[in-house]
Each structure stands twice: as structure tokens, then as C-alpha cells.
Amino acid sequence: MKALERIAVVTYRIPRVSFAGRLIEYDFIRANIEGIKKQRILDVGCCGSKLPIDLARQGHEVYGIDVGDYRDQKLFTFVQTDIQKMPFNDNFFDMVSCVSVLEHIGLGRYRDPIS
Numbered sequence: 001m002k003a004l005e006r007i008a009v010v011t012y013r014i015p016r017v018s019f020a021g022r023l024i025e026y027d028f029i030r031a032n033i034e035g036i037k038k039q040r041i042l043d044v045g046c047c048g049s050k051l052p053i054d055l056a057r058q059g060h061e062v063y064g065i066d067v068g069d070y071r072d073q074k075l076f077t078f079v080q081t082d083i084q085k086m087p088f089n090d091n092f093f094d095m096v097s098c099v100s101v102l103e104h105i106g107l108g109r110y111r112d113p114i115s
Contacts, residue, residue, distance in 0.1 A: 025099045026051045033060075039094035043076075044083055045101030052076045055097075063093070084115065 046064030
């Protein structure tokens with residue numbers, strides 16, 4: 001119980017994240033899988049991101065899923081569908097990345113259903 005008494009509650013004001021902020025998040029992902037054996041990775045909400053391409057170039061087997069279209073890519077497998085209708089089996093992936101996506105799911109702003 002003594003350890004719990006030392007925990008402070010911190011309130012953050014979260015600024016609007018720009019594309020530059022996303023680059024920091026992508027760097028975080030790259031840094032934390034660097035040196036790890038090649039993995040099967042799912043990138044949720046991948047449209048507009050170079051992250052799945054970068055991960056595929058590192059030798060990972062990459063899949064991307066988004067309600068939008070990911071054009072002109074050949075380095076990873078892209079599935080255009082709603083995340084709530086994922087066509088993959090349980091435990092198919094070793095790792096899932098989901099950068100600045102969860103807060104948008106179910107709002108109906110990206111041609112996804114409101115739920």
C-alpha cells in the first residue's frame with residue numbers, strides 16, 4: 001500500500017496532434033521493434049501513412065486495414081474494410097500498430113458505421 005500512496009494523479013491537456021506528431025509515434029514503433037525477429041504486423045488505420053511500407057521494407061510481413069483506400073502500394077497486403085469486420089483469425093498477428101486511430105472508430109466520419 002505504501003507504493004500506491006506515492007502515485008500522483010497528473011492531468012494533461014492534450015494538444016491537437018499534427019502530422020509531425022505522428023512521425024514521433026512512428027519512430028517510437030520502429031525503435032521498439034528494431035532488432036526483433038521478422039513479425040506478422042497489422043497496421044490499423046494505415047491510409048495516409050508510410051509506416052506499413054517502412055515496416056515491410058524492414059522485412060516484416062505487413063497487413064494494413066482501413067475504411068479508406070491505400071493506393072499505389074505493393075509492399076504489404078492491404079484490406080479495405082471496417083476494423084469491426086476484420087477478416088483475420090484470432091492470433092494471426094504478432095504485433096498490431098494503431099497510431100491515432102482508436103479515437104475515430106465508430107464515429108462515422110471516415111465512411112465507417114456509427115457504433
